[in-house]
Amino acid sequence: MIQVENLTHRYGDRVALSNISFEVKKGEIFGLLGPNGGGKSTLFRILATMMVPTEGRALLAGHDVVRDAAAVRRHVGVVFQTQSLDKALTVEENLRAQGHLHGLSGAVLRERMEDAMGKLGLADRRKDLVETLSGGLRRRVEIAKALLHRPPILLMDEASTGLDPAARRDVSRHVEMLRNHEGVTILLTTHILEEAGRCDRLVLLHQGNIVAQGSPAELRSCIGGDVVVLDSANSAALAAGIQQRFGLTPVVRDGQVRVEIPNGHRFIAEVVEAFPGAIDSVGLHKPSLEDVFIRQTGATIE
Amino acid sequence: MSSFFLPAATLWQRELVRFWRQKSRVLGVVASPLVFWLLIGYGSNDLARFYAGALVLTVMFSAIFSTISIIEDRREGFLLSMLVSPAPRTSMVLGKIMGAATLAWIQGLIFLAFAPLAGVRVGILELFPIAAAIFLISFTLTGLGFAIAWRMDSTSGFHAIMNLLLVPMWMVSGSLFPMATAHGWVKAIMWVNPLTYSIALLNHVLRLPNAAPGEMESLAVTAGFGLVLLLVCGMMAAQKSTRSAA
Numbered sequence: 074m075i076q077v078e079n080l081t082h083r084y085g086d087r088v089a090l091s092n093i094s095f096e097v098k099k100g101e102i103f104g105l106l107g108p109n110g111g112g113k114s115t116l117f118r119i120l121a122t123m124m125v126p127t128e129g130r131a132l133l134a135g136h137d138v139v140r141d142a143a144a145v146r147r148h149v150g151v152v153f154q155t156q157s158l159d160k161a162l163t164v165e166e167n168l169r170a171q172g173h174l175h176g177l178s179g180a181v182l183r184e185r186m187e188d189a190m191g192k193l194g195l196a197d198r199r200k201d202l203v204e205t206l207s208g209g210l211r212r213r214v215e216i217a218k219a220l221l222h223r224p225p226i227l228l229m230d231e232a233s234t235g236l237d238p239a240a241r242r243d244v245s246r247h248v249e250m251l252r253n254h255e256g257v258t259i260l261l262t263t264h265i266l267e268e269a270g271r272c273d274r275l276v277l278l279h280q281g282n283i284v285a286q287g288s289p290a291e292l293r294s295c296i297g298g299d300v301v302v303l304d305s306a307n308s309a310a311l312a313a314g315i316q317q318r319f320g321l322t323p324v325v326r327d328g329q330v331r332v333e334i335p336n337g338h339r340f341i342a343e344v345v346e347a348f349p350g351a352i353d354s355v356g357l358h359k360p361s362l363e364d365v366f367i368r369q370t371g372a373t374i375e
Numbered sequence: 376m377s378s379f380f381l382p383a384a385t386l387w388q389r390e391l392v393r394f395w396r397q398k399s400r401v402l403g404v405v406a407s408p409l410v411f412w413l414l415i416g417y418g419s420n421d422l423a424r425f426y427a428g429a430l431v432l433t434v435m436f437s438a439i440f441s442t443i444s445i446i447e448d449r450r451e452g453f454l455l456s457m458l459v460s461p462a463p464r465t466s467m468v469l470g471k472i473m474g475a476a477t478l479a480w481i482q483g484l485i486f487l488a489f490a491p492l493a494g495v496r497v498g499i500l501e502l503f504p505i506a507a508a509i510f511l512i513s514f515t516l517t518g519l520g521f522a523i524a525w526r527m528d529s530t531s532g533f534h535a536i537m538n539l540l541l542v543p544m545w546m547v548s549g550s551l552f553p554m555a556t557a558h559g560w561v562k563a564i565m566w567v568n569p570l571t572y573s574i575a576l577l578n579h580v581l582r583l584p585n586a587a588p589g590e591m592e593s594l595a596v597t598a599g600f601g602l603v604l605l606l607v608c609g610m611m612a613a614q615k616s617t618r619s620a621a
Contacts, residue, residue, distance in 0.1 A: 122459060123458055123459060124616055125615050157453060159452065159453040161393045170453070173382055174381075174382045174460040175461060176377060176381060176382075
């Protein structure tokens with residue numbers, strides 16, 4: 074449904090995307106995960122036909138984003154991070170205006186509006202001015218708006234940023250419903266791990282490069298076993314000691330020593346025994362996407 | 376056809392609805408030219424001479440106010456969805472300019488209500504050419520505002536241009552002193568300043584003195600300038616860019 078081939082983008086001398094390729098299948102929820110400035114927004118703008126890439130190409134529903142931008146726009150619904158709603162208008166007025174932009178009018182438009190408002194649970198708020206709605210509701214209006222022309226692809230830019238956890242789950246639930254019931258293919262950008270974990274597949278973007286891709290489970294499984302995090306007043310010395318004593322390769326980040334190891338609970342007992350007094354606190358967790366990202370880049374996401 | 380005019384019409388309508396819901400905007404736009412006019416006019420004991428200039432200033436303020444919103448609207452607002460919709464960019468330009476021009480026109484007409492103070496009596500039949508002239512000037516100034524705003528990243532840049540270009544342009548347009556009495560290079564600037572012809576056009580239809588360029592000449596230059604701006608705006612908006620449109 075979405076093919077990205079050797080996409081490169083430069084802003085002057087600065088490389089924002091460097092030779093990116095990936096594919097999204099029909100009906101997938103696909104995530105672009107990475108820190109701000111990692112290249113997500115650039116990629117999103119290119120896919121949404123808001124700017125032309127320096128090199129490479131991208132096809133959405135078989136249409137080239139540069140050569141056939143108009144066809145792409147007919148097949149894609151875009152949900153923006155920043156609001157694209159007119160706050161001085163009501164929910165219904167916003168939807169009607171959006172329909173007009175897509176050449177919809179009359180009975181067809183009314184039916185589409187009812188349908189979209191029904192799906193996103195907005196029917197009883199139709200007469201409300203957008204400025205009176207909560208953040209979560211506004212985001213739902215954005216999604217309803219993007220669906221009016223029944224696009225097979227939905228692009229969402231940081232759709233849950235700035236929402237509280239309950240509103241975020243609510244948006245996710247609606248997105249999953251769209252995929253399950255309507256077969257909509259969804260590409261979303263995020264820097265929120267919880268949201269990324271709900272995607273079918275992900276690419277991890279860092280400094281314009283794809284550093285890993287796969288399903289969340291696949292990505293996590295590239296880290297064998299557990300992650301042990303040790304706090305220490307002298308973390309560098311502790312890391313060196315662990316390397317010497319256990320033959321492991323610990324990573325030091327923000328004054329913490331991180332070790333990836335199977336059977337972490339046993340390692341904890343040994344390491345505390347081996348370095349008495351050097352360890353202030355100990356943590357153990359199953360690998361998260363953040364751990365994958367740290368392993369690949371040495372940097373954190375959030 | 377409908378895929379061109381429907382988006383333009385919906386944008387036009389949006390401008391009017393927003394305006395209606397923020398009626399206090401009228402006061403802000405009409406009040407300051409009115410105060411300027413009354414101060415200068417009573418002070419020099421010649422309200423008639425400065426009337427056309429004050430009316431154009433009203434229209435200019437309104438046009439600037441509307442087009443400055445393009446900058447914010449594109450980054451965080453309704454124009455974003457325009458940019459990724461299949462509606463032609465040229466229809467977006469037309470809708471936005473017509474919408475903003477209509478608002479400027481309405482405010483110009485409100486200012487027209489003060490015409491009797493300048494000794495101008497407007498009959499029903501005279502109202503049509505006057506209203507048409509005000510609309511043409513509104514359209515032209517909105518086009519100018521759009522052309523400036525489209526490439527701007529920040530509203531502060533627009534304010535700088537307004538102070539350095541638009542306000543001086545208005546000052547040397549015959550609004551404050553007629554071309555006939557101007558000196559040297561300022562006279563040359565007035566001669567090439569499109570706003571000079573807008574002021575003259577207004578003076579003609581209002582039957583006020585000091586209309587330096589002729590009636591037909593004023594009409595042709597004002598309309599021609601508006602048309603050129605419309606084309607420039609359309610071309611700018613339709614251009615594909617490796618910089619983001621938003």
